[in-house]
Amino acid sequence: MYIVFEGMVGSGKSTQSKKLFEYLKAKYPTRNIIHVREPGSTIIAQEIRLLAQSRVFEEDMHHLTEAYLYAAARAQLLNTVVKPTIEAGGIVVADRSFVSSLANQGEARGLGLDIIMNINKEAVGNVLPDMVFCMHIDVDESLTRTSDATGDKFEKLGREFYEGVQRGYEKASKLPILEKAWRTIDSHGTQDQVFAKILNVLPENM
Incomplete structure (x- = not known):
C-alpha cells in the first residue's frame, strides 16, 4: 500500500506523515x-x-528544468525503494509525490498539469497512491506559518504562488x-486532533 501526504508549506503534512508511519509500525x-x-x-x-x-x-533555473529534476528524483525513489516495498507486501508512507509537481510546477509555475503528467509518465509508471491525504490550510495561514522560515526557495515565495498551489x-x-x-x-487543531481526522478515514485493515 502506498499512502501519500500532500499540502502547502506549513500544512503539517510532514508531521502527520511521520505520525501515521509510527502508528502503522x-x-x-x-x-x-x-x-x-x-x-x-x-x-x-x-x-x-x-x-x-x-x-x-x-x-x-527554468521552471521546466525544475519539473524534470523532480521527476528524476521521483524515478529513482519509486523504482528503487517504493515499488519494491509495495510489491513485497509492505506499506509506504510518503511525504509528497508527483501530486506536488502538479500543484507546484503545473499550476503555480504555470507549466500546466498535462505537461507535468507527461514528464512524470515514465517516472511514476504504475506506482500510483492508494490514498492521498491532502492537508488543507488557507493561503494566509500558510504564509503566516512560513513567514520566518529560513528553508528552501519554496518557503520564500509569495501569495500568488501559494494561491496557484492551492488551485x-x-x-x-x-x-x-x-x-x-x-x-x-x-x-486546524492540535497535532493529535488532526491525526484523529486521518485515522477516521483510514481503512481498518491494510
Whole structure:
C-alpha cells in the first residue's frame, strides 16, 4: 500500500506523515513499513533535491528544468525503494509525490498539469497512491506559518504562488487517477486532533 501526504508549506503534512508511519509500525509490527519524502530518501534523489531546491539557483533555473529534476528524483525513489516495498507486501508512507509537481510546477509555475503528467509518465509508471491525504490550510495561514522560515526557495515565495498551489491541488483532486484515493483533511487543531481526522478515514485493515 502506498499512502501519500500532500499540502502547502506549513500544512503539517510532514508531521502527520511521520505520525501515521509510527502508528502503522506499532499496529503491524511484522509488516515492512517505511517512511519516505520527495524529493529525497535515496542518495541520488537527495542530491537532486539539493540542486532543485537550492536558493543559489533560484533566479536562473527554468521552471521546466525544475519539473524534470523532480521527476528524476521521483524515478529513482519509486523504482528503487517504493515499488519494491509495495510489491513485497509492505506499506509506504510518503511525504509528497508527483501530486506536488502538479500543484507546484503545473499550476503555480504555470507549466500546466498535462505537461507535468507527461514528464512524470515514465517516472511514476504504475506506482500510483492508494490514498492521498491532502492537508488543507488557507493561503494566509500558510504564509503566516512560513513567514520566518529560513528553508528552501519554496518557503520564500509569495501569495500568488501559494494561491496557484492551492488551485493545483483542487484540480489534481478531480483527476480520474486520483479522485478515488483523495482525502482532504482540515489541518486546524492540535497535532493529535488532526491525526484523529486521518485515522477516521483510514481503512481498518491494510
